[in-house]
Amino acid sequence: MIGHELGGRYQVIERIGGGGMALVYRAHDILLNRNVAIKVLRNQFVHDEEFIRRFRREAQSAASLSHPNVVSIYDVGQEDDVHYIVMEYVEGKNLNEIIKERAPLQVDEAVRIASQICDALDHAHHNQIIHRDIKPHNILIGRNGRVKVTDFGIARAVTSTTITQTGSVVGSVHYFSPEHAKGVAAGEKSDLYSLGIVLYQMLTGALPFLGESPISVALKHLQEEFEEPRQLNPLIPQSVENVILRSMRKNPEERYQSAKEMLQDLETCLLPERRSEAKADFHDDDDLDRTRIIPAIKPLQRGFEDRGDEGLSRRQMEPEPAPASKRKWSKPALWAGITLAVLLILGGLAWYFTDKLSVPEVTVPDVRNHMLEDAKAMLDEVGLIIDEPVTAEYNPNYDENEVYEQSKVPGSRAKKGTHIALTVSTAKVLTPMPGYTGQNYDDVVKALGALGVDQSRIKPDERYSEEYGEGQVIGTDPAEGSEFDPDTQTITVYVSRGKESVDVPDLTGMTESQAKKSLEDIGLVLEEVNEESSFSMEAGKVMKQWPYEEGESAQRGEKFTITLSTGYPPEALNYTFRVPVIPTSEGTKTDIRIVYSDASKDGEKQEWGTRAIAKSQYLPVDLILAPNKDGAITVYVNGDYVEAYEVRYSDAKNGTVDEPQLPVTETPPPTPAPEQTSPDPTIEPEILPPSDGGEGGEAPEGEQTGYILNDQNSQTNNGNGNGKGNGNGNKDKHKNN
Structure with missing residues (x-):
């Protein structure tokens, strides 16, 4: 699979994880130039038509979720027998790795993580999607501290046929809810039970139930009580332990009624007035299915009569009755006083705890479109607390450090001290300019296009170069290694025209020094000087030049040879x-x-x-x-x-x-006129x-x-x-x- 181009778009790079039903790979989306995570269905499920149908339907349902604490689904596809889901790639670690590295976590950190998970579950439950496999392995923590829940909807795709074939219930047994272990329908409260175990593990570094086999662990979820978290970690406030105790009740009716209710409890459990609250009390006697220890019945006091050595009879052991008048007045007065004292104490305690534990509600202000400092001031004014660290993600529609998202709906009611998560826009993350020196210009244009640079913003600048051949890239502006915005910035690509051409002068008749200077002035080089006798050129003057004659073109840097006359031979x-x-x-x-x-x-x-x-x-x-x-x-x-x-x-x-x-x-002297005689034919003229x-x-x-x-x-x-x-x-x- 590694190296394969899935769907003609996703270049698979490496495997980054996997579970019982799917393998997860990191891939590069060639079209959008971003990293994605691809979940590929394992081979043993690819021929189960019902599984594949539900797999697609659940993936589409998960894709309908849009929440900052839920991993986004980008695409669902099939290529031959490969069924895959393309999702958001989160840079960071999963919660299981963090727990292994440094558990137990700080209380405030664990509560913050649990709150974000609970917020994601609340969003999913409102969209009729049950996770059914909440565990640290499915919780991703980004480098910015943002919690992302993944693997929504996969567990629901398991068919009855699959369960029968495997002989087990799909899921992670250490995080099963009791109803899940029984094999009955697991609803929203089952996710809350699993979340309670995750919080338990973050704060103690241990799991509540361990066993030699998955079945023994499942039975413990059904029948046994777990060791309370404060016994393992005394630093856990009672209010936080109460959240765990309530979320992990075996009877679903005794748990939180919704993720929203649990989230409200998590948001207030670290308030000073709640840290030392009383331990949550549940009426276990009402649970008829609960396993009990029944005390043995002791025998009547027949042994007293047999103790003759002490010389005491049953009569002697019985107390003497008090006088009637004294018994008539003393008991009612005593009980009346005790009752009155108890009522006064209870009333005082009720008033005290009501005063201390009653947290007023305030209206959540709308801090969106405000700068972070202003948003803090607005929340402080009404007694709300910003969840730290603040999530910073680039948003092209907002300025740097401007709030564009808040976890609580503006105008809703929240108790004072509630933590609100804010998301602010950062400066746009710029792209470092790759090095293209020496590459062909057309190839560089394609590479810049893959980075998101529109071709209309790529400007060639042709220049002569002594080092690079014609058509090769000399450099770019912005330069290699510098950061730029591929969505808006214009890129200048310097392209070589080859070596610069110049017109060769006539060197004939020049001295050697004159010829050398004439060549150097236009970027040519005098490399060799020969000598030869000449009838036509005086000694010390150039009579020949090579390899170019006057008027021909030569590239800068070309080397020349001249022949000087030594005079007549x-x-x-x-x-x-x-x-x-x-x-x-x-x-x-x-x-x-x-x-x-x-x-x-x-x-x-x-x-x-x-x-x-x-x-x-x-x-x-x-x-x-x-x-x-x-x-x-x-x-x-x-x-x-x-x-x-x-x-x-x-x-x-x-x-x-x-x-x-x-x-x-x-x-x-004068010449006399010649006589008019006939010429002698025998005399030939000279x-x-x-x-x-x-x-x-x-x-x-x-x-x-x-x-x-x-x-x-x-x-x-x-x-x-x-x-x-x-x-x-x-x-x-x-x-x-």
């Missing part, structure tokens, strides 16, 4: 090429623009710059050459392409680079190489600047529009690109 060559340039005409300013490419900048074209010249000269261009990268120079005059040069790495390394000479400008270095290519369109690149060919080509490029007159000196 050892095989690189620095070579200065002198470019010969001339103005369009001597003395005229001419713009010379030079563009070059080499091993630096990954071979991209770079601007050397523009110079305005008015005379022929060399312009030096510094090149970086590598085994797999040659240099190239392009010259523009007034924006027009005029020449290109190539500088090979191998030539530069070997010192075999042929640099062009500065062109010499001359004014050519094909000049293209000026841009491409095979079969043409020079760029536009006006070409005329200058001599070959001192063996002095003519100037002043072509317009589509003129051919300048020829290379010294092919073994340099290559015309």
Whole structure:
């Protein structure tokens, strides 16, 4: 049964008790999130249809009881062959455990407990429910001192078949009433007899009847007298003993007529004027069934005549008669005096006890909706006493320390000194916040819902986290361990969005310290620094970054590796090429623009710059050459392409680079007009190489600047529009690109 979910709602946790007909378990009500007690019918009764029918009916009857001293019935159900009753779970101990621990109890404590039991019985009897099994095991004492009576109606569910099969009367024989032991119908007064035994046991620590077998104990209930409680515990006031003596009379007619009557006696028995009252007297001679001791009849005084040694005859033993006149007046006067004295004494005693024992009645005030201190003052004013300790239970409709229930009906009459039990509201018992850190958000929402928190009052708050993955709970507000009200409070659940993402900057061209600071500013970490030679990046600057490039997203805390340039590799060559340039005409300013490419900048074209010249000269261009990268120079005059040069790495390394000479400008003589002759078909025309270095290519369109690149060919080509490029007159000196 333990671990089983009964009725799809009650999770059985542990067994906490049991009796002859049922076992009791502590369980958790999943729906209402509270602990309950579940009474499960024993297997031997599950096939008795009449028993089951009465069991359900009596459970429903018990559920109709609503009293602060009665354990509440929540539910009745069946699952397969399991018949169960769900009831209020009381934190505390049963009265039997308390008696074993510290009996005899203090008189006022025992009377207070008995009063609450009696109040519960009065409520049950008014609802036509007889308990029939009042015993300390069925009396629960909560931690707040509140007495709760349980097991109403179960004994009545026993059938005649069950009794026949078991051969015994169901119940606890030590607490049987005589009529119960006889097997006749046990009514309200039977519960009062059992309550008297419970009070007897609380005050003495012993049971009134003990025997070797249940039958012998039952017979003692019917025939024998018990040892009076004051003989076992002289501290018991006579008034309290009188309550026990009356409630335990064998004849039901001599007991209290109702639980209410017994409750009134319990409420006043500790008043100072009652503590020393006379012992209750019952007319046992009227009980014809009572066992008596009949004295033996003594023989007549025949022995006197046989005592000759004393020499006394019967006549001598007889007194002499008194004179007639004296006998006539002395006896009536004596008896009259005695009678008068007795009457006076009895009258005085009657007046004294009437004055002392007569307790006036007062009207019970309504102290509900008043604060506890005010309620005490109101009850003190009319002579009523608050039962201590005051029961404190949370009630959402009342403020803290405000009275919302009293044991006596307002407006009713009660004797002065009567104890009244009050129930005040406490501050709401708050729920400690469980720890949900690291759990999935959806699971936490379900768990909070089980505590009574409405989903509309659960607010997620997403935050970046270095420790928890996306969707995991970082924490809550209220924090773990703090108390909160699940019925009203809004719960903030902090949910991880994972690590925060940032845009990666471009580290290229930065120094190591600059790169490290740039990463740290956005929460990234520089973990490793490598070095590598480079034609394109100067020494000490970042040339590579990993694992993210510029503009990509990375989570905070990511580790980076950078590669620093150590400068040009050892095989690189620095070579200065002198470019010969001339103005369009001597003395005229001419713009010379030079563009070059080499091993630096990954071979991209770079601007050397523009110079305005008015005379022929060399312009030096510094090149970086590598085994797999040659240099190239392009010259523009007034924006027009005029020449290109190539500088090979191998030539530069070997010192075999042929640099062009500065062109010499001359004014050519007039050229006579050519004769108009037919071309000789046997002579083939000379094909000049293209000026841009491409095979079969043409020079760029536009006006070409005329200058001599070959001192063996002095003519100037002043072509317009589509003129051919300048020829290379010294092919073994340099290559015309």
